Amino acid sequence: MSVTGLCSICEAAPARHMCEHCGALVCDDHFNQRVGVCVNCARSMGRAPRDR
Numbered sequence: 575m576s577v578t579g580l581c582s583i584c585e586a587a588p589a590r591h592m593c594e595h596c597g598a599l600v601c602d603d604h605f606n607q608r609v610g611v612c613v614n615c616a617r618s619m620g621r622a623p624r625d626r
């Protein structure tokens with residue numbers, strides 16, 4: 575599956591992933607591969623284990 579366009583968070587890097595929660599296209603830096611969602615969703619879901 576190919577994703578085209580820019581990361582919807584930084585709008586600077588090419589998007590390489592689609593968030594499974596909100597569907598946002600995000601780059602490597604803004605995708606949490608552990609949970610398969612963008613960093614915004616990972617944070618709002620409270621599932622970022624190293625966020626403290």
Ligand SMILES: [Zn+2]
Pocket residue numbers: 581582583584585586587600601602603604
């Ligand atoms: Zn980004």
Ligand SMILES: [Zn+2]
Pocket residue numbers: 593594595596597598611612613614615616
């Ligand atoms: Zn998301």
